[in-house]
Amino acid sequence: MNDLSLSVVVPAYNVEEYLEQCVKSVLQSKYPLKEVIIVDDGSTDGTGKLADELKVRSRILRVVHQSNAGLGAARNRGLELASGDYVAFVDSDDEVPPGAYSALMHSVLMTGSPYAVGAVERFDSQKVWQPWFVSEVHATARPRCDAFQFPPIVWNVFAWSKVFRREDFVKEIGGFPEGVLYEDQEVSLQMYLRTNSTDVVPDIVYRWRQREDGSSITQNKNSVSDLRERLAVAVRSSDIVRSAGSVTLSEYWYRKWLGEDLWWYFRVVPLADRQFWDALREAVRFFVARAPVASVEGLVIKRRDLIHLCLAGDYNGFVARLNQG
Known part of the structure; x- marks a missing residue:
């Protein structure tokens, strides 16, 4: 059934504390991955060194180092290097459940859709909870979903909750805006509006960390x-x-x-x-x-x-x- 290959891009900047657990969670994927590409975006802590150390533990891990250019540019660098039929993006302080990519890829294998989006959960050291929109958007599977027929889909605007057919993504959207924050907002909207076939899956496909030091961009x-x-x-x-x-x-x-x-x-x-x-x-x-x-x-x-x-x-x-x- 695994006829489509999947590349995972992990941009990393000063995440020495979280990177190993993030990569470990990705490598535990039940869906076979073609490659996991870590893009060290000019980290000033031990992130780059740790990424190189992790690379020797798995034959599918690739690491590239670049001068700091921001999250959008790091994602685009990984996209350029990716060779899978589909590509996914993971923020390097978060985690991916083992069955996440199986759920997303199984859906696109069945439907032929260029994109699939799944539910997310948040977590910190004490608790786990779901953003409220999950119950509205992901209550049930919606194969070949059209944003005009199901507008609530626009609530899920995160790059990391999706898989993208690489060629379609590059052709239709081009990549992520660079030099700005919240770069996945526009990309997600463009994705939803330029196709009438996005698979919505009810499975939790991403674990979004709330940093207790409040240091993440979104906090x-x-x-x-x-x-x-x-x-x-x-x-x-x-x-x-x-x-x-x-x-x-x-x-x-x-x-x-x-x-x-x-x-x-x-x-x-x-x-x-x-x-x-x-x-x-x-x-x-x-x-x-x-x-x-x-x-x-x-x-x-x-x-x-x-x-x-x-x-x-x-x-x-x-x-x-x-x-x-």
């Missing part, structure tokens, strides 16, 4: 620079969604952005400076003006209230509402 939310990076990606993503011409799809995307993505920035307003608050207000005004009315009105009450308080510039009211149940 650094009270930084103005992080907020501006995220907003720039959101503007480009909203352009992609708007160009698709589907009101229903737009409603889902804006509900995700206004109700979920911005929520993580709302939460840290009391810890951030005034510049952060001003940037957040500007962003909320911009996106509410673009969003279908149903996207705002469909939010849970607290988050809708926060949107309106932000629009009004009521900082004290915003913080008070944030602290309420």
Whole structure:
């Protein structure tokens, strides 16, 4: 049944503490892997040395070192080197369940779809939990899914929860944006909208670590620079969604952005400076003006209230509402 080969790309930057466990989890895949490519992105700790040491333990491990260029560039370097029919990406502080690639590859083997996306779970040293969108998007298998017929698929925007047919990915999308954060957001949207056949599988295919030191990119939310990076990606993503011409799809995307993505920035307003608050207000005004009315009105009450308080510039009211149940 394993007629399609799979390459796995692991970009790595200053992850000496996590890399070995990450690679070990990938190598435990029940689906035979053609190669695992570690791209050391100019690490300044022992990551590069550890990667070279790991390479001698498995014949399918490859390691390449490059000057620091960012996650998008490291993923693209791995994509250039990959030779499998399909390719997957793994962040080097996370883990992959043993059956993950079997679930994804079995699906594309059956359907011929160029892409497949699976469910994820989060974990730290104390607990494991699922992001709320998993129950909405991955409750059941949806082979050959079309984003226009199943808009909730846009909630899963992570590169590492997917397998991509390499030739289609390169031809249709080209690669990941470089020099920016949150580079997989646009790629996932383009993927969903340029094909009418993405397999949605219910299996947990990825374990996403929450670092308890708060050092990961996705946890650094009270930084103005992080907020501006995220907003720039959101503007480009909203352009992609708007160009698709589907009101229903737009409603889902804006509900995700206004109700979920911005929520993580709302939460840290009391810890951030005034510049952060001003940037957040500007962003909320911009996106509410673009969003279908149903996207705002469909939010849970607290988050809708926060949107309106932000629009009004009521900082004290915003913080008070944030602290309420």
